[in-house]
Amino acid sequence: MRINTPDYVSTTNPCKVCGPLGVSMAIKGIENAMSIMHGSQGCATYIRRYMISHFKEPLDIASSSFNESTAIFGGKSNLEAAIGNVNIKYKPELIAVAPTCLSDTIGDDVKSYCRECAKESSAELIPIKMPSYTGAHLDGFYAAVKSVVEGKSKTDEGIQKVNLFPSMISPADLRYLRTMVNAFYSDSMILPDYSSTLDGEIWGEYLPIAPGGTPLKKISAAHLAEYSISFSPFLRNEISAGAYLEQSHQVRHYSLMPPVGVRGTDEFLDLLGEKSGKDIPEFYNRERARLIDAYADCHKYTFGKKAVVYGDADFVAAICSFLDEVGINPLICASGSPFNNFKEYISNCLENIEPEIIEDDVDFKSLEKLMEDREIDFMIGNSKGYPLARKKNIPLVRCGFPVHDRVGGPRFLHVGYGGALNLLDNIVNTLLTRKQDESTIGYSYL
Numbered sequence: 001m002r003i004n005t006p007d008y009v010s011t012t013n014p015c016k017v018c019g020p021l022g023v024s025m026a027i028k029g030i031e032n033a034m035s036i037m038h039g040s041q042g043c044a045t046y047i048r049r050y051m052i053s054h055f056k057e058p059l060d061i062a063s064s065s066f067n068e069s070t071a072i073f074g075g076k077s078n079l080e081a082a083i084g085n086v087n088i089k090y091k092p093e094l095i096a097v098a099p100t101c102l103s104d105t106i107g108d109d110v111k112s113y114c115r116e117c118a119k120e121s122s123a124e125l126i127p128i129k130m131p132s133y134t135g136a137h138l139d140g141f142y143a144a145v146k147s148v149v150e151g152k153s154k155t156d157e158g159i160q161k162v163n164l165f166p167s168m169i170s171p172a173d174l175r176y177l178r179t180m181v182n183a184f185y186s187d188s189m190i191l192p193d194y195s196s197t198l199d200g201e202i203w204g205e206y207l208p209i210a211p212g213g214t215p216l217k218k219i220s221a222a223h224l225a226e227y228s229i230s231f232s233p234f235l236r237n238e239i240s241a242g243a244y245l246e247q248s249h250q251v252r253h254y255s256l257m258p259p260v261g262v263r264g265t266d267e268f269l270d271l272l273g274e275k276s277g278k279d280i281p282e283f284y285n286r287e288r289a290r291l292i293d294a295y296a297d298c299h300k301y302t303f304g305k306k307a308v309v310y311g312d313a314d315f316v317a318a319i320c321s322f323l324d325e326v327g328i329n330p331l332i333c334a335s336g337s338p339f340n341n342f343k344e345y346i347s348n349c350l351e352n353i354e355p356e357i358i359e360d361d362v363d364f365k366s367l368e369k370l371m372e373d374r375e376i377d378f379m380i381g382n383s384k385g386y387p388l389a390r391k392k393n394i395p396l397v398r399c400g401f402p403v404h405d406r407v408g409g410p411r412f413l414h415v416g417y418g419g420a421l422n423l424l425d426n427i428v429n430t431l432l433t434r435k436q437d438e439s440t441i442g443y444s445y446l
């Protein structure tokens with residue numbers, strides 16, 4: 001949804017980033033892997049800057065560094081040079097090559113370039129099959145995961161029973177998911193896994209590539225797993241690794257709702273329990289009970305409140321599902337990029353409440369128009385909504401990606417019962433702060 005009037009026809013303050021950024025984030029979650037942005041140097045610099053500001057970690061992204069003549073005659077020789085340099089400097093085992101807007105504009109064929117460069121490269125080359133103009137960061141993220149699973153050489157020896165393909169969640173979320181899966185399986189694969197590469201320890205010496213990430217041997221064995229789980233039920237098949245494995249290798253694919261809040265987490269744990277034949281560990285039953293208790297404790301603060309939820313489609317769906325559980329009305333649900341069946345996706349996440357507006361492809365200017373004349377208690381989403389929240393004098397609960405104006409974005413937990421507790425505390429404390437700030441009396445009990 002984009003507001004189109006004679007004085008306003010373009011995107012203004014987009015509520016999304018581009019596909020190559022999503023590719024870069026996904027590739028950071030693979031062991032000993034590097035990404036090359038095939039295009040102008042500015043793309044790699046911009047993406048690095050954007051991600052470093054959120055993750056606060058060293059982050060190298062290579063570029064084939066187009067110049068004026070490359071933009072006219074094509075970037076094949078630049079890509080050859082980039083692949084050679086990356087092999088020498090970083091010694092990766094896998095290089096993912098993503099097209100960017102400039103190389104897409106001139107029609108460079110990244111796939112055939114990679115095929116031609118493969119003999120000279122010590123690292124396996126994976127072209128990312130997604131034009132940079134299509135969709136947004138979430139599409140690039142999923143396209144990268146699918147391209148790697150599809151393009152990586154395959155082994156005959158199975159390792160993991162289950163493949164987990166999470167959405168674009170935080171490193172803390174990935175650690176939490178891993179603990180959950182480990183309670184049922186001694187070996188599983190989470191792809192991508194940037195829980196340590198983008199939220200790591202201090203290094204004693206410079207390391208060209210951050211340690212950690214999904215082991216390459218597990219990616220090679222993904223087609224031999226018993227089943228896969230992903231958390232984006234309306235994802236298009238062409239960028240879904242789970243759908244690819246099911247269609248090409250008969251690996252059963254379960255596409256669940258995001259595991260945020262009670263319902264989503266229950267569904268995930270129930271599936272793991274059913275497939276593994278093991279009971280849900282007592283720890284999770286206790287944590288679930290504490291969460292329900294906290295819902296009851298906070299109900300007087302949350303019930304009937306109205307929120308604006310914005311960000312990528314999976315994030316918005318997950319947060320709406322959680323808000324629905326705690327009695328908050330997600331009055332406006334806005335995805336920053338186009339997403340198939342977005343209305344259906346959101347409606348499926350809600351049991352009690354009907355939002356007034358569910359729109360995809362929304363920029364912040366359109367969101368401002370949508371918010372006009374509506375009573376809203378808070379906004380929830382990434383920090384790019386801050387200028388709008390400030391203008392409207394509405395409290396903002398920061399979570400998701402990116403969080404550029406606070407610390408702790410990578411450590412913010414959203415998934416599981418633990419994530420729901422974290423979200424609840426944040427939202428309720430934000431509402432209480434507003435109440436206290438607006439009061440003429442210095443209440444210390446609320």
Ligand code: SF4
Binds near residue numbers: 018020021044046
């Ligand atoms: S030019 Fe295109 S690919 Fe490069 S940073 Fe901008 S939107 Fe992303």
